[in-house]
């Protein structure tokens with residue numbers, strides 16, 4: 001039975017292609033006043049909570065395009081059954097995808113299922129220094145392909161021109177709404193949409209340099225059946241549904257228990273965060289992917305080490321990481337293959353995360369999108385409540401798990417988000 005009544009109507013139905021990205025989007029919606037539920041995968045039953053928006057978190061960024069399409073369409077169907085009025089496909093603010101997709105194929109499939117011939121695409125997220133100018137994506141002060149993303153273990157991004165990147169992945173013609181239209185306000189943006197549509201463009205990359213641009217874009221997106229974007233565009237949408245910021249939207253239960261960090265992200269920001277954590281003298285243990293491949297009991301060793309560290313009153317937080325510099329990642333991938341290395345490390349870190357929670361960890365930081373997907377699945381978490389933001393794009397969340405029946409606090413940190421002291425600062429904000 002659907003509960004999409006007048007009293008509890010899901011306004012925005014969101015499909016996120018990874019789990020850190022899902023909490024990032026939920027965080028921006030909560031900050032703009034929406035009550036948000038994040039589900040892990042497509043739920044088997046109707047929503048049983050009051051929510052203005054639901055974010056269905058998929059782990060579909062790097063799987064085969066046909067499988068990503070199938071999962072996204074299943075998410076769409078469930079969201080429509082909950083009454084969602086507008087659909088938001090969330091991908092990474094660095095537009096992470098392989099040459100085959102999945103941003104293009106999933107967008108095409110959602111457009112077809114929704115019967116729409118036009119949508120937008122913009123990863124702009126100025127709060128995290130992702131800006132789009134003339135269709136080129138900048139991360140901080142440099143173009144995407146100079147930002148470290150050219151060395152990503154799974155989705156190396158070597159072309160900063162989003163029109164070109166997306167055109168290679170989609171059946172639709174890709175166009176551009178550039179900064180000049182945005183600067184002229186929502187009516188000009190709508191006029192540009194109409195002009196592009198008349199030219200046969202199906203997907204428009206949209207420039208945005210600042211939050212004000214996303215607010216303008218948000219107004220122009222009112223009533224559009226499908227929006228595809230990073231999390232930034234979310235700041236401009238709640239107002240279209242008459243929703244305003246609300247300080248209570250991010251309340252979570254009180255935190256307790258032991259503290260730990262697990263990191264499988266090899267992104268530039270995470271490398272810095274691991275180095276900074278180690279420099280504080282706190283306990284940190286590196287995981288060696290080659291030992292996993294040799295069949296060593298890496299999980300068992302890590303948990304025995306963590307148990308000893310956590311027994312020490314000054315022991316926590318502890319850090320277990322596979323985070324490494326690009327040259328070392330390339331060497332591991334050369335020996336094991338890209339997919340096998342990724343999957344093996346994810347599986348081991350996820351088993352360690354589960355073990356840490358079984359040891360009493362109730363405040364857990366996970367770094368890395370794919371890594372977070374694996375950890376949340378290993379913890380058998382079905383749904384998450386979104387709390388206060390630690391850094392832009394990274395909120396604390398609260399979730400139930402069979403390993404923590406009363407619940408645990410967990411944060412899923414995107415690879416390139418967070419200040420260098422994130423792994424210690426996060427615990428101070430609970």
Ligand SMILES: Nc1ncnc2c1ncn2[C@@H]1O[C@H](COP(=O)(O)OP(=O)(O)O)[C@@H](O)[C@H]1O
Pocket residue numbers: 153154264265266267270289322323324328329332333341342343344345346367368369370371372413414415416
């Ligand atoms: N030392 C390593 N060598 C090779 N691959 C690794 C190593 N450490 C982690 N990985 C893999 O790299 C990928 C990192 O992706 P992800 O977790 O999404 O991080 P990010 O959020 O930084 O993109 C995962 O598949 C992970 O298992």
Ligand SMILES: O=C(O)[C@@H](O)C(=O)COP(=O)(O)O
Pocket residue numbers: 018020021022024025091092093094230231267368369370393413414415416
């Ligand atoms: O939009 C973003 O940058 C993040 O929400 C995100 O999706 C990050 O993915 P990972 O870098 O794989 O954690």
